[in-house]
Amino acid sequence: MLSIPASRPNAYTGSPLDRVSNLRDDAEALAGFLRSPDALFAPVWHGRNLLRGAAENRPEAVFLSPDAAQAVRMAGGPWALLGLWDGRPVFAVDCSAAEDPLPLLPEGMGSLLDLRGLAGLLPAGEASILAHARGLMHWRTRHRFCGVCGHGCEPRSAGNAMACPNCGAQHFPRTDPAVIMLVTDGARCLLGHSARFPAATMYSTLAGFVEPGESLEEAVRREVLEESAIRVGEVRYHSSQPWPFPASIMLGFHAEALSEAITVDPNELRDARWFTRDEVRDPEAAGFSLPRVDSIARRLIEDWLENTP
Structure with missing residues (x-):
């Protein structure tokens, strides 16, 4: 499987702040x-x-x-x-x-x-x-209340932590890891449409949250299999993107498909399809739209197009 580098930084990265x-x-x-x-x-x-x-x-x-x-x-x-x-x-x-x-x-x-x-x-x-x-x-x-005893918490660390004066528990901001992956079979890529998408014609990469005790590669293979019934082999890391909407970090991958027959999980997706490079280069002509430009999903798709014949 071709290793596809990130062509440029993702949106929401490159903070100029020294977090002190x-x-x-x-x-x-x-x-x-x-x-x-x-x-x-x-x-x-x-x-x-x-x-x-x-x-x-x-x-x-x-x-x-x-x-x-x-x-x-x-x-x-x-x-x-x-x-x-x-x-x-x-x-x-x-x-x-x-x-x-x-x-x-x-x-x-x-x-x-x-x-x-x-x-x-x-x-x-x-x-x-x-x-x-x-x-x-x-x-x-x-997170105004303690998750251990239910007592009201107080801010600490200049507002970057919360502490419970009752039981002494300390609470810190949570970031949930989620994998997002463009699955390809060499000539085509797998994109899905969810009812949660803002546009009725939008097709995007598959994604899902990492479960406890699971590696990132295992999460990629599980999510793709659950949502589309496609089996995935090699998984290569591409880049990451903070996604505080409300509290995630998206970990982007390109993944190699080992099968091609799609069976959609209706609880996750309305549809999933294989798209050729020509279709992805001109989605309007093919009757669909791509995810917005600030998303890592769009970057995964664009870098695949730019780095494959």
Whole structure:
């Protein structure tokens, strides 16, 4: 099986932040970061990020100054230190408690939008920071209580951990590993359509979560077999992509098919088909659409096309 390298970084990777994990429990350093007039705050509202320029297809992230951020922080939502960006402290702040946070901000600050539709157009590094903020705030807002004893937790490590004052348990942000794979037989690739897809015509790579006690290669073979009845042999790693929607990391692979007869699991997919290179190069003519450009699924498909005859 041909080893296909990643042609370029995936969306949401390449963060410019120094996460300064060694300073998260340093109260004096944290206080200094919060007092800094150069501090930047990335607001998150119900999983949406603050952006401007989206209507012109030139989106850019909007970071709040300390004064502007204080208005949304007063809503009482969680906040956390993300790291340093060229020496400037960067924080995430969740303002979901506000019915509409935009009136609390200076006029013309932008709009609260779903990052996934715009990440491929954002300047380098900004998509990574906004995704980081979204994922961490999602975890903070949904893990307020101890999973051991049920008591309310308190933030620690500059908002990057939670601690239970009752039983002493410590809780850290969770990232669920998921495998995503383009299965090929040399001349064709296997793509499936799920009822969960945003477009009725979209076909994408197969994917699934890694189960306890399972290697990544085993997860690839199991998921493909369960969803399509296709047996997989060799599995080669391609790249990874943070996917904090809400809390996953996608581990991308190319996989070699050992069989070709498809039997779809209707609980997972509506349809699965083999597609030729010509069909994938011109999906509109073939009557289907590919996954969006910010996804590792699209990168797996494009790199297969670019690296095979």
